[in-house]
Amino acid sequence: MTDRPELASADRIGPGARLLVTGGAGFIGSELVRQLLARRDGTRVTVLDKLTYAGNRANLAAVEADDEQAARFTFVRGDIADAAVVDPLVAEADAVVNVAAETHVDRSILDPEAFLRTGVIGVHVLLESVRVEAEKAALGERRAVPRFLQVSTDEVYGEVAEGRSVEADAFAPRSPYAAAKAAGELLARAYHVTFGLDVVITRGSNTYGPFQHPEKLIPLFTTNALDGTPLPMYGDGMQIRDWLHVSDHAAGIDFVLRHGTAGEVYNIAGGTELPNRDVIGRLLAATGRDWTLVRTVPDRPGHDRRYAMDGSKLAALGWAPKVAFDHGLPSTVAWYRANADWTASAKSGDWDAYYARQYGDRLAAGRAVDGTA
């Protein structure tokens, strides 16, 4: 036996695998869990989720309503930064998929601390737990070290004036959210290099689809448009994002979990770069509204002008996104139209206070937008 624990091999993460998915009650995490269990291949999934304002057990209702899937599913409410909760769950897992994070850039500007606690300390607690399992594997007390997949973001590259970011590019995060995500990734990479842990990292682009919390651009503007309330467009609305449907983002994570090489990073790019104005125009068309509802409001501080990633590394392994934005956007609008109760629940709790703090002064200073310009 070497003093380095055996790296997990991707083929162990096949039918019957035991997966720990943190943040599995959120937008992307719940889609991943729905996909994993719907495969009906014996995979068992434990979700560890703190149920912050962004987490919602209703996102997993389809799983819990299906007897066969529910029998392979366990939900644990808890914090990834709490080792007492994390350790026994990691001990039972063949792989840990860390989807949990504080995820909204605007909230990271209002109140950064929670981003650091979950994005840095939380990641460290998970990695330490995996390291303990690695030591057990080295002693022959378990078969292999759990694979650790860290879900990250294109925001770690910072804004990209020209071209597209490739995985080897330097980090240049510009918001507290992006800085916390970069720190989490760096820790994960360090645990691979220093302790030989089986770590893979994904960097996804801007994701949209059903079950996304209405704080983000597409669900906020969709639900406000359906309600006939103003749409607060930051600045000139010419910021560019690369849109990725949530089913593709989750499928990309799952693909890297099974086929990624330890120590490697993989961009999951959407392949649909659009300025916000264009997205807003399409949302207005899909909701039957016009530009009179849109206000240009004071910009987000440090607002990244453009994100763009090169997805060729994953494409070379045989993976590509499937959902075209032309189809995904109207179907997402249709989902929000049909799920007003879900939106009402997401816009409860601290929502009104958050909305007043984030948009009160901005909307008061807002101006009409010429949609033809």
Ligand code: NAD
């Ligand atoms: P989300 O905000 O919808 O969900 C986050 C989930 O994590 C929630 O269920 C929340 O309760 C849970 N959570 C937060 N802190 C926790 C903690 N300390 N312990 C346990 N659970 C905790 O987020 P999302 O949009 O689904 O994003 C998921 C992941 O994907 C994040 O890591 C994010 O950085 C990354 N990502 C998101 C996008 C995007 O456009 N949404 C794009 C690229 C990468």
Ligand code: DAU
């Ligand atoms: O790029 C990946 C990232 O995408 C993820 O890592 C983040 O978790 C996710 O929140 C998202 O970050 P963005 O800041 O790009 O997403 P958001 O939906 O907040 O904003 C998208 C664009 O829309 C951005 O240019 C800001 C703009 N916007 C957003 C809101 C909420 C507005 O103009 N008005 C708004 O009210």
